[in-house]
Amino acid sequence: MKSIVPTTSCPDSLPPHQNNPNALLVQKTQMGTTEAYLGSVSLAWVAERVGFAADLPLFQQQRDPKTANISINAETIDSLYQRPLNWARQAPLTEYLARRHDRKFPPLLAVISPDWVDNPQASQWGEDGRAKQAAADLTPIDTIPQLALLNLPPSISIFALDGQHRLMGIQGLMTLLQTGTLQPLTRSQKTTGTPLTLNRLAAANNSTPEAMQALAKDTVGIEFIPAVLAGETRDEARQRIRSIFVHVNLMAVKLSKGQVTLLDEDDGFAIISRQIAVTHPLLRDDDSRSPRINWDGASVSAKSQVLTTLQALRDMTVGYLTPRFPHWLAEYPGTIPPRPTADDLAEGLSELMRLWDGLGTLPSYKRMELGVETLYLRRFSFESGGGEGNLLFRPVGQVALAQALGVVIFQRYLPVVEALKRLQKFDDDGGFQSMELPQSLWYGVLYDPNKRRIRVSGKDLARKLLIYLLGGMKENQEIADLRLELAKARTFENRAVSFQGKFVTPREVGMPRIIES
Helix, strand or coil: CCCCCCCCCCCCCCCHHHHCCCEEEEEEEEECCEEEEEEEEEHHHHHHHEECHHHCHHHHHHECCCCCCECCCCCCCCCCCCCCCCHHHHHHHHHHHHHCCCCCCCCEEEEEECHHHHCCCCCCECCCCCECCCCCCEEECCCCCCEEEEECCCCCEEEEEECHHHHHHHHHHHHHHHHCEECCECCCCCECCCCEEHHHHHHHCCCCCCHHHHHHHCEEEEEEEECCCCCCCHHHHHHHHHHHHHHHHHCCCCCCHHHHHHHCCCCHHHHHHHHHHHHCCCCCCCCCCCCCEECCCCCCCCCCCCCEEHHHHHHHHHHHHCCCCHHHCCCCCCCCCCCCCHHHHHHHHHHHHHHHHHHCCCHHHHHHHCCCCHHHHHCCCCCCCCCCCCHHHCHHHHHHHHHHHHHHHHCCCCCHHHHHHHHHHHHHCCCCCCCCCCCCCCECCCEECCCCEECHHHHHHHHHHHHHHCCCCCCHHHHHHHHHHHHHHCEECCEEECCCCCEECHHHCCCCCCCCC
């Protein structure tokens, strides 16, 4: 395909090379330390020059050719720039561009990355690993200081940091204009439904296929940021780009919690959670078994074989490590926390690794490692196929346990080894199993016998009960309050259920025994 000249207007005072197809007139913008360059280009130019982050040479060995997404593993976890692509959005976005006369896409945010950026041996890198120059090559315009020509030869990679689904829609439009059809796709890029046709869309617009070719000349705003700034290391540059992506989206349409955890470069809990997810033997992907992590969703579906979700893993990390690293939290809800120091992150990862090493010794998780399906271990006994109804295979139970361990280990100073030893005994005695039975401590707490499902609202009570079981409650009033709260949770229509399954007065429900060493 021949080079497409960016659609832009240039004042007469610009240099002679203003018509260079590999240069774009831009206006420089500055917010804080973030310098960017704002221009206007045709949709055809976007489709030809702008790609997805997964197209970068850095990810070619880790790219899924079917979905164009990057595989999440130990090699890529800290290099991802975007959320996964959802190809089901392409056809609706393309149809929107083709049918709406009042169409409008917000500007795309793109990263410009010369080929030297991913070559540590390139001359543009100093011996100290810092860039000698920025990735953006600008020709200043002396008469208009705010304007410049941004040089974009074909050797420079451009990928959409924010707006990848808009890019997907634009690419679909170009396919539609060039071939006359566009096949709708599923999220994972499989064909589905009836193809869009240029003839039908032209008729709907009272137009002709020939006239609709003018859509390629529509213009859209595009803002460029350099992949590397002068003086940055590659890691610093990567962190800056990832942070900009998360900041832009946190200030606009929110990412899912799992996506934020996957990409966040500021939240220390998220950073070490995803590292644990791809490195710990209990959690990381293994070709010999089903995946253990749901990377994007907020819950575990009824038929899923995963152990937990990335979001639950982060919640566990927050619950466990907040007593140890309270300064990792954002100062105010909804604000972005400061990135912890490298030493803090290393210590936090070490503490988290020690926790998961200990959890891996619990009998329930050992059974999983021996091949018992997580679906069976999680499923209630009355569900199809039967199951163990085990708290340790429910995200809400996992989070409650991690929160309790954080309190008893970092605030009540119970040694990790001792805490895990007590949990092993409790698990050996079946303490985490059969939540749906009255004999279980979790009946009425994390299991709702009326609705026959998990009671998420019982997480805080479960946390308190685990603290109590581990010997972390010493105040008589605190224990008395817990007794009342437990009795209330096991009371239904003014009738309380004892641990023997009999109807009793709330006063007679009682309390479980503290786990002895």
